[in-house]
Amino acid sequence: MLIKGTLAEDFMFLTSPICVSRFQEAEDDCTEALNLDDRYIKAYSRRATARKELGKNKESMEDAEFAMRLEPNNQEVKKQYADAKSLYEK
Numbered sequence: 001m002l003i004k005g006t007l008a009e010d011f012m013f014l015t016s017p018i019c020v021s022r023f024q025e026a027e028d029d030c031t032e033a034l035n036l037d038d039r040y041i042k043a044y045s046r047r048a049t050a051r052k053e054l055g056k057n058k059e060s061m062e063d064a065e066f067a068m069r070l071e072p073n074n075q076e077v078k079k080q081y082a083d084a085k086s087l088y089e090k
Contacts (some may be wrong), residue, residue: 026050041067043079048084057088 030047033040048063064081071077 023050023053027054037069041070041074041077044070045080048080052084052087057084057090060084061088070080 005019025078027047027050030043030050034047035044037043044067045064048060048067050058051057051063061081062079064084067077068074
């Protein structure tokens, strides 16, 4: 799925400081949510996504793993964990 148009335009957008700051903001927001409720699976999942986009592969994997422990039958979380683990092990 293209965000802004061509693949090159999407790459430039996703690596721009504006986009990076949004992923950082998402990570911070999810951390705040987890400080209020440390069993909030969506916050772990979304923070894992933000961290992956920020290149924080170990932290992304850890968040996805914790979400999977909280909800072991959630197929989306299992896939997210497998993807994060694969990126971390590269």
